[in-house]
Amino acid sequence: MKKNKDVIIETAIFMCGMLSIIFVISIFIFLFKEAISFFWDYNFIKFLIGKNWYPNSNKPLFGILPTIIGSFLVTFGACVVAVPIAVMSALYISEIAPKGVRNILKSLVELMAAIPSVVIGFIGIRTVVPFVKFFFNIPTGLTAFTGSIMLACMIMPTIITISEDAIHSVPWEYKEGAFALGATKWQTVRRIVLKEARPGIIAAVMLGIGRLVGETMAVMMITGNSANIPDSIFDPVRTMTATIASEMGEVVRDSAHYKALFAIGLVLFVITFIVNFIADLFLRKK
Amino acid sequence: MRYLKFFLLLIFVFFCLYMQTRHDNHKCISVQIKGSDTMLNLIQALVEKNSKLKANVSITGGGSGAGLASLINATCDIAMSSRSIEKREKILAEKKNIKIAEFKIGLDGLAVLVNKNNPVDKLTLNQLKDIFMARITNWKEVGGEDRKIVILSRESNSGTHIFFKERVLRDNNKNAIEEFSVKSLMMPSSQTIYDEVFRNPNALGYVGIGFINSGVKALSIAVDIDSEYIYPTLENILNGTYSILRPLYLYTNTKQKDIIKTFINFVLSDHGQKIILETDFVPLKCKVKNKVK
Numbered sequence: 001m002k003k004n005k006d007v008i009i010e011t012a013i014f015m016c017g018m019l020s021i022i023f024v025i026s027i028f029i030f031l032f033k034e035a036i037s038f039f040w041d042y043n044f045i046k047f048l049i050g051k052n053w054y055p056n057s058n059k060p061l062f063g064i065l066p067t068i069i070g071s072f073l074v075t076f077g078a079c080v081v082a083v084p085i086a087v088m089s090a091l092y093i094s095e096i097a098p099k100g101v102r103n104i105l106k107s108l109v110e111l112m113a114a115i116p117s118v119v120i121g122f123i124g125i126r127t128v129v130p131f132v133k134f135f136f137n138i139p140t141g142l143t144a145f146t147g148s149i150m151l152a153c154m155i156m157p158t159i160i161t162i163s164e165d166a167i168h169s170v171p172w173e174y175k176e177g178a179f180a181l182g183a184t185k186w187q188t189v190r191r192i193v194l195k196e197a198r199p200g201i202i203a204a205v206m207l208g209i210g211r212l213v214g215e216t217m218a219v220m221m222i223t224g225n226s227a228n229i230p231d232s233i234f235d236p237v238r239t240m241t242a243t244i245a246s247e248m249g250e251v252v253r254d255s256a257h258y259k260a261l262f263a264i265g266l267v268l269f270v271i272t273f274i275v276n277f278i279a280d281l282f283l284r285k286k
Numbered sequence: 287m288r289y290l291k292f293f294l295l296l297i298f299v300f301f302c303l304y305m306q307t308r309h310d311n312h313k314c315i316s317v318q319i320k321g322s323d324t325m326l327n328l329i330q331a332l333v334e335k336n337s338k339l340k341a342n343v344s345i346t347g348g349g350s351g352a353g354l355a356s357l358i359n360a361t362c363d364i365a366m367s368s369r370s371i372e373k374r375e376k377i378l379a380e381k382k383n384i385k386i387a388e389f390k391i392g393l394d395g396l397a398v399l400v401n402k403n404n405p406v407d408k409l410t411l412n413q414l415k416d417i418f419m420a421r422i423t424n425w426k427e428v429g430g431e432d433r434k435i436v437i438l439s440r441e442s443n444s445g446t447h448i449f450f451k452e453r454v455l456r457d458n459n460k461n462a463i464e465e466f467s468v469k470s471l472m473m474p475s476s477q478t479i480y481d482e483v484f485r486n487p488n489a490l491g492y493v494g495i496g497f498i499n500s501g502v503k504a505l506s507i508a509v510d511i512d513s514e515y516i517y518p519t520l521e522n523i524l525n526g527t528y529s530i531l532r533p534l535y536l537y538t539n540t541k542q543k544d545i546i547k548t549f550i551n552f553v554l555s556d557h558g559q560k561i562i563l564e565t566d567f568v569p570l571k572c573k574v575k576n577k578v579k
Contacts, residue, residue, distance in 0.1 A: 051468075054465050055442055056442045056443060056448070057463065057465060058463060059463065133486065140471070142471060224471045225471055225474070226471045227472070228467075228469045246441050249349070249352050252351070252354075255374075255378070
């Protein structure tokens with residue numbers, strides 16, 4: 001009787017473990033199936049480097065270069081803003097802050113991770129958008145830069161939590177050794193702690209980037225949605241995710257436009273897959 | 287004992303499910319209406335005022351394209367559309383063996399909005415075309431201040447987007463290939479266009495005339511440089527002098543439920559047309575027209 005129970009539970013757990021693999025593979029197959037028929041009638045190179053996205057024209061054009069650049073620009077900007085702040089804040093939490101402060105900070109950071117992206121977008125549209133327009137004196141506040149700032153707020157908690165874990169797991173003996181040799185606190189942190197925790201920090205950043213590339217709601221609300229190749233970070237842009245989200249609801253099934261949106265989804269999937277793969281490499285290196 | 291509890295629970299669940307289905311059958315049929323965001327409030331009002339419509343009605347937006355697409359995919363009963371059905375959509379419907387019936391229920395004017403502090407208050411259709419195609423990029427070229435123009439447009443599947451493109455950019459020429467400039471910002475709804483125009487003195491965008499209020503300024507439009515500039519009021523749309531005017535349609539499957547037929551008859555009746563007028567759209571029937579004046 002007991003043995004039977006064991007077997008049943010074991011199989012159940014095994015099935016659950018397999019489920020995620022099945023999900024990933026079937027999602028990929030579905031995306032690939034829907035997207036591949038698009039490339040029978042539309043050149044893949046023309047799709048990737050085309051500068052115009054006019055899906056409903058008499059002669060439709062499906063060029064996603066502006067949206068790739070848009071996604072890249074917003075992601076890059078958000079990283080530049082978020083990574084230094086997040087890493088320093090992780091350092092403060094795990095190395096410098098007294099225990100009481102540390103506990104409060106940690107739970108606040110985790111709370112910050114729970115803010116839904118639509119709320120971030122809403123706050124951005126009411127506060128950061130008018131501020132950016134006024135401060136930089138540009139025609140509109142709906143720009144890639146605004147998106148970067150709001151998205152930076154969104155990924156900071158992820159980066160802080162994971163890098164804090166990495167920093168915290170640096171063995172105490174290493175630090176003791178450094179102090180014994182007469183190193184100051186800053187020297188120890190810079191030369192020993194950061195160096196030892198580097199793979200973990202890079203993995204944290206990579207996971208953050210993965211989340212950035214896939215983020216939809218906030219960028220749709222605050223980056224302006226203009227499928228134009230931007231001259232600078234202060235121009236409106238449109239991201240790949242926003243293109244899919246804003247057009248998918250309105251498209252006729254099995255039309256070229258519908259398949260083109262799946263093709264964008266495939267490109268996105270490949271990009272996030274590569275980013276996560278790199279993050280995994282760094283985590284494993286440790 | 288444990289099994290007994292479980293058994294009772296099971297019976298209870300089945301009982302609930304049974305009641306649920308019985309309840310549904312007894313009460314009503316469900317009607318799905320989907321399509322143009324512009325017509326959302328209008329159809330909502332029409333459904334609410336129609337006391338004979340004893341059905342579970344759900345109305346969702348998403349754009350005219352979305353409505354027609356789901357009519358073709360048979361996921362809705364009525365599609366609201368602010369443009370007439372396109373050839374490629376008709377072909378798709380034929381492929382799926384769906385015959386579509388068209389009902390014109392009213393008219394809508396599109397207003398071009400600018401910020402209240404913008405000194406420009408009139409434009410010709412040609413100037414509008416040049417602005418939306420980014421051939422004119424500064425307000426001073428059309429008599430305003432030295433500011434860059436921020437073009438606001440709806441997304442490419444919105445009926446409003448398609449109508450404005452055909453009427454203003456292509457001048458109703460079916461073979462033309464003009465498109466909105468890639469520099470235009472594609473806003474997800476008419477409300478977001480209104481919000482951005484309200485806040486930003488550089489912006490200009492187009493919305494249905496229902497959106498005009500004291501917070502923003504609607505432009506007077508002239509067909510060409512020699513003709514009169516006409517402000518988009520209800521009267522000017524009724525007498526046809528305002529130039530950016532479009533029809534509103536309901537599309538259904540010809541094999542429809544009776545309840546949908548009665549609903550459409552209600553919309554086309556005097557009472558229905560009066561509701562259309564009350565929600566800032568323009569009715570079709572002359573009788574109601576006289577009542578306005």
